[in-house]
Amino acid sequence: DAMVIQNPRYQVTQFGKPVTLSCSQTLNHNVMYWYQQKSSQAPKLLFHYYDKDFNNEADTPDNFQSRRPNTSFCFLDIRSPGLGDAAMYLCATSRGNGQETQYFGPGTRLLVL
Amino acid sequence: GQQVMQIPQYQHVQEGEDFTTYCNSSTTLSNIQWYKQRPGGHPVFLIQLVKSGEVKKQKRLTFQFGEAKKNSSLHITATQTTDVGTYFCAAGSYQLTFGKGTKLSVIP
Numbered sequence: 001d002a003m004v005i006q007n008p009r010y011q012v013t014q015f016g017k018p019v020t021l022s023c024s025q026t027l028n029h030n031v032m033y034w035y036q037q038k039s040s041q042a043p044k045l046l047f048h049y050y051d052k053d054f055n056n057e058a059d060t061p062d063n064f065q066s067r068r069p070n071t072s073f074c075f076l077d078i079r080s081p082g083l084g085d086a087a088m089y090l091c092a093t094s095r096g097n098g099q100e101t102q103y104f105g106p107g108t109r110l111l112v113l
Numbered sequence: 114g115q116q117v118m119q120i121p122q123y124q125h126v127q128e129g130e131d132f133t134t135y136c137n138s139s140t141t142l143s144n145i146q147w148y149k150q151r152p153g154g155h156p157v158f159l160i161q162l163v164k165s166g167e168v169k170k171q172k173r174l175t176f177q178f179g180e181a182k183k184n185s186s187l188h189i190t191a192t193q194t195t196d197v198g199t200y201f202c203a204a205g206s207y208q209l210t211f212g213k214g215t216k217l218s219v220i221p
Contacts, residue, residue: 031207042201042211043156050207057208090155100206101146104155 003027004105006091012111013081021076021108023091030096032074034066037088049074050096086112117204119212127220132189134215136202143206145178145185151198192219
């Protein structure tokens with residue numbers, strides 16, 4: 001059974017048109033993360049939630065926002081996508097008890113036209 | 114965050130040969146994690162090392178954490194085509210910093 005689910009798997013948007021990617025988890029983990037991964041690069045952490053506490057990475061552009069309405073769901077909002085935002089977006093979770101093994105979802109590949 | 118350097122960037126091996134990827138940091142790491150990402154897939158957790166000098170094995174995979182907790186390695190014995198993918202080391206707690214990864218190709 002899928003534990004970290006991301007929808008959609010592929011998303012096409014237009015330059016400047018807001019887009020939302022979603023993530024849900026059945027693990028009841030406290031921590032949820034959003035990563036950006038470009039081709040042949042390592043995942044880059046954008047931000048994470050510990051429960052309802054939002055933690056933004058210093059170099060994450062303001063164009064990227066996130067919401068976590070409850071334990072199970074987390075959203076990534078890209079307010080005005082640029083061509084450089086085309087990438088794979090990975091959601092991950094961890095327990096939040098100090099043993100921070102991260103469980104990744106399958107990712108959403110974003111294409112910006 | 115903690116910075117980690119990973120080498121080599123690419124490794125091509127003949128099936129049955131061994132493979133090693135190395136991860137280094139200029140600072141002492143509290144722990145190190147290893148992930149595998151298959152082509153077109155997502156990172157999958159392999160193991161976490163926390164103790165100085167720790168060695169852990171998973172079948173043909175051997176993971177080591179250096180005595181000074183500044184380096185780590187992943188060694189695969191007798192590679193198989195199923196080992197193909199990119200292997201990442203990652204350091205940190207909640208804010209994981211990934212190494213650039215080593216992309217392993219296995220020639221049948």
